[in-house]
Amino acid sequence: MxxxxxxxxxxxxxxxxxxDLDHLGERLQAAKAKHQPRxxxxxxxxxxxxxxxxxxxxxxxxxxxxxGWMLDRWLQTGPWLxxxxxxxxxxxxxxxxxxxxNREAKALKQRQDEENxxx
Numbered sequence: 001m002x003x004x005x006x007x008x009x010x011x012x013x014x015x016x017x018x019x020d021l022d023h024l025g026e027r028l029q030a031a032k033a034k035h036q037p038r039x040x041x042x043x044x045x046x047x048x049x050x051x052x053x054x055x056x057x058x059x060x061x062x063x064x065x066x067x068g069w070m071l072d073r074w075l076q077t078g079p080w081l082x083x084x085x086x087x088x089x090x091x092x093x094x095x096x097x098x099x100x101x102n103r104e105a106k107a108l109k110q111r112q113d114e115e116n117x118x119x
Contacts, residue, residue: 053100057093064089 068085072078 049100053097056096057090060093060096061086061089064092 065082065086067089068082071081071085075081
């Protein structure tokens with residue numbers, strides 16, 4: 001007889017706002033995953049940048065040495081201007097590398113700050 005007076009509790013219908021929020025969360029995660037670079041893309045980009053900077057250091061070294069060699073031949077000063085401009089070329093190449101590393105570090109910090117503000 002006790003069973004006759006007990007009612008089954010009606011199952012609560014899902015809240016439409018909660019469903020919309022769940023759906024929005026899923027869409028946001030899908031959009032983030034779609035725009036995240038794949039590891040192969042990141043590795044390829046890093047390799048390309050490293051190669052570019054290595055060629056930059058080599059090029060500035062060769063140009064500096066070439067200028068010094070030409071000046072030594074013209075002024076008949078021996079190897080001194082060659083050595084001086086060779087060192088200046090090496091220094092210019094590494095200076096460019098340091099500027100690029102600092103630029104990338106600043107960009108990475110800005111991206112992290114933006115992510116922290118959003119998350």
